[in-house]
Amino acid sequence: MWVEGTTNGTYLRRSMKTASWERATVLARVIEDSDNASKTPERKDEPVTIVKAVTEYLADAKARELADATLYKLETQLRKQFLGWCKAEGYKFLTEFDLRAAQSFRASWTDGGLAKKKKQERLTGFFWFCIRAGWLTANPTDRLGRISVTQAPTDYFTRGEYEKLLDATYLYREGRGETIGGINGTRIRALIMLMRWSGLRIRDAVTLEKTRLINDNLLLYQAKTGTPVYVPLPPQVAEALRTLPDGVKPNPRYFFWSGNGLPKSAVADWQRSFRRVFKLAGLEKPDGSAKRCFPHMLRDTFAVEMLLAGVPIDQVSMLLGHASVKITEKHYSPWVKARQDQLAASVRNAWGFLGGTSPLSPKRGKTKLVLIQA
Incomplete structure (x- = not known):
């Protein structure tokens, strides 16, 4: 009886030196077991380090042609602040970073409310990148509470x-x-x-x-x-x-x-x-x-004066380069009152043409016509 096949990546054809099928089968199993035992067990992939994840995320952000200002903010927050904090707290692998770690990292921020909100959004985006890469199965920032921001409306120049x-x-x-x-x-x-x-x-x-x-x-x-x-x-x-x-x-x-x-x-x-x-x-x-x-108030002045002059908000949005009219409405909602004041003045001016009288004028009696012969 002969055995033929591949063992340990090498083709093998060998005589079993026996005419017994049962004996040859046993010897073939011995060769297979010996081959499997000699193989090095497959090494499981080690957990991805936070440093590697941040490096690849920033490289991907640059490849997506994000604006220089956005890349600068990501670089500052992730490479300088996030990695520095993780090193100080002893976090090395992504899988070690959980909700409590996210809460603790957020507690270290000393920025204002709006800046904190933006930071949390960038951190969440980073972990979603890690999930898409197959390094994580859940986003540790998902259960972070939302940051409440009471943003004072930006003023403009009269x-x-x-x-x-x-x-x-x-x-x-x-x-x-x-x-x-x-x-x-x-x-x-x-x-x-x-x-x-x-x-x-x-x-x-x-x-x-x-x-x-x-x-x-x-x-x-x-x-x-x-x-x-x-x-x-x-x-x-x-x-x-x-x-x-x-x-x-x-x-x-x-x-x-x-x-x-x-x-x-x-x-x-x-x-x-x-x-x-x-x-x-x-x-x-x-x-x-x-x-x-602030210099940005000059841009706000341009937008407000356009709105007060009666320019439709969709045209103002186009001039400002906003991606949507909703963005314009969101940022310039503080001037709704100013527009309302203008509308109120227009309504008062129109009172004299509504039925020929103002609601503040005395009530008129019945009309009496007098015929005068020329």
Whole structure:
């Protein structure tokens, strides 16, 4: 009798040196058992470390072409804060991180309510990535309680306050660092006017390319349909951009940016200058207290003035570059009252045309006609 087959990955054909089928069968089983015993047991995959998971998640985020600002936030929260906390608390593998660990990590955050909410959303997204990768079967952040955020509505600049901001730029004297960066009263005045009348965010305004100004129209962005979205600028604003003096390190491509370094650093320089302008303007609330001012309020001013002027909210949403009208409604709900005040005034003005009388006027008696012969 002969045995033929594959053992330990090698083809085998051997004589059993017996004519007995039963004896040959027993010998074949002995060879199989010996082969199985000689094999190295399959090594089970070790649990994935938190460091590896974070590294692959950040690499995937970069491959998805996320915005630089988003990548920076993910890098800061996960690689610096999350990994640092896990190392200090002794967590090495993903499977060790449970709900209690998530609660403890969240308790270490010292940010405001809105920032905490965003952090929790990013952490949840990270663990969903781990589940899709097959490293976890459940998301440890699923049962985390929601963070309640009472967000104070962002204010905007009235027309009088906007004029005070422009006046303050004539009193502006740049500091040493700003002289190096080429920030002066004329340039920051042009930036204020641009943001107020275009609705651009400060980052988009600072990095605005000169080719996007066509006559008095500013190209905001390219819609998904391929249609360009423009916003007309007042002639004095467009002229201020065309005649803008160069900074210390001018770049023919940009209005306000040298093109060197990161846009984030350039924005930080301009934000410091904005704080000085706001201080010079000395804006106050109706109760006499100082009004907190931020560059983003110029974008809010653009949106609110458009709404008060009767521009449909879907068109305002398009000008702001929002993905949905619901986003516009959410962010500018604080100005519903302002729009209501305008509507109320319009209704009062219309009272005189409703039946020819105002509801506040005395009731009229019966009409009596008198015929007069000419």
